[in-house]
Amino acid sequence: MAFIPDVILYSFVFLSVYVQVFLLITFLENNKKIVTRLDKIKLKKYPSVTIVVPCWNEEKTIYKTIRSLLALNYPKDKLQIFLIDDGSTDGTWSVLSRFEHYRNIKIFKKENGGKHTALNLGLLNCETEFIGCLDADSSVHPEALVRIMSYYERDPKAMAVVPSVTTADPKNIVQGAQKAEYHMGVYMKKMYDFLGAINVTPGPFTIFRKKVFNDLGPYRHAHNTEDMEIAYRMQVNDYKIIHCNDAYVTTNIPDTVKKLYKQRTRWIYGFINNTLDYKSVIFKKKYGNFALFTLPTGIVSVSAILYLFTRIVMSAGHFVYDKFIQIETIGFSISPNLGSFDPYFFNVKMSLMLIMLVYGGVLFAILFGRKMAGGKFRLSIDMIYFLIIFRLIAPLWILKAVWSTLRSRAPDWR
């Protein structure tokens, strides 16, 4: 009877190993193209850029965000900043008002309508060739914009350039785990860039050619993940997205499991529903690696995590059942063999070896991502936190997102 579950398990293991090998080969093919610039750079021409900062109840973080934009190493007359209060009920507006006198800052106030409506207001008022967004909980590295714009200078076909999103120094284990995950994200973004298959243009500081929106239309609600939907739309319409690995953006991350759970439920819900909206492109070769690799990889990851979680829960159930029977039969007792070890009982299972291999790939991704994000290529305790915490609780938000999808009920933003 264990045949079918084993076939499913090994299918997932095979696909997971496939993904890791694919990424590793991509890395080996393109390793030398990854350049991290530490010094200041100059552009031949500085195109005008508008940065839209949508805010909804961000009084605690917005000041730092705006300050980081003002500190960007980019000509002030070429940088327009739109601060858009999307119907905040806290002191956000008064913080924004403090920047009213800056010549390159424009302040808008509107009724609350969601992040995509604030971004679209920015688009409507934008008169520059390039436009980007910066989430109000993030800050940019002074060289981020000029480095991003250098990619446009180099590649006229580029339609969007995404930065490397990292986190500030973690204050607890939950944040530590996320830091390692963001490092992995940097690596993944670069690999997807090499494959021409980036599937998210992150809210923190992706810079687009305004033409993208002129041609493809404004942002959509997109299940509260408008930054994912616009990337899907661009991929489907063959608009090139590239990754500038040395453009660093630091974002605030949840500091409690509860907040993390809410954020990730929204992300996964967005992934599931945007992928469902674009399901017709999956495995269509005309959409390239995005349809053949990125989307299937996401689907496999979500399904594999859910399946493994189900198996773990069932094993735990069996364990509890066995213990229950034991207690029912002989009462509480401690195994007399505790402490003795016979190498015979060390299980060299095929699935276990392959799962270790997948984890090896994940660890390499974190390590190299960390290096690309300006850190050192060495192990850290955050990686252990990530491997443990995310394996334990990620299935919960995936389950919740699947459940919400089935009930057609979108999770709250916060």
Next chain:
Amino acid sequence: MEKNMIDWKKYLLVFLITVGLFLTAAYISNYFGNKKVNQLKSIQDQIALNILSSETEFSLLSELSCKNLTETTLSTELDEFAGKLEWGQDNLGSTDEVSYLKKYYSLLQIKDYLLMKNISKRCGKKAAFILYFYTTIENCRECEKQSIALSSLKSTYPLLRVYSFDFSTDLSAIKALLKIYKIEDTKLPALIIDDDVLTGFRGVEELENRVKKSFDLQEAKTTEATNTKTN
């Protein structure tokens, strides 16, 4: 990379590498699995040798004093083997080799049972025997409970010898045992203590009373035999 230029060769190469990794993992896993099966075989051979040796020794010394009979550690060896065999079944899969070893193990248990019963009878050695029949074909909750109860009992009485038999083992010797004691698959778990057949789950307390009785019975018999000899 242009969208319409998909690197099919890369997709194929990655597929082949993944298959290669799968085969390597399967080979390594199989290699260690075989090592474990060989380890089981060697323990089994050792047990077979010990039983044969004890049988021979017993035949040689039957007319002499029981004091000269070497104490064997067969019981612990059988227990260790049973534990490893069970683990092997759960983790290495029910391969032909593992089921063969299981049959062989059942046979060794029967031989040990007969030998120990003889030794115990003639030499008055303190021992109690339980034959235990269970099933693995269907979900037998009572069998699980019975196994736990017997393990607990064995840890309390090290001299107690419990011989476990899977009802479905295709072995004529086991079938003979089932016939002798008239055990049916609908009445599992079944225990045989002092030739009494007990079906259904029996708690530790009940078994403990029976085991104690079994010890007493043998002690009484031994005293009687000694008295007769003295007279």
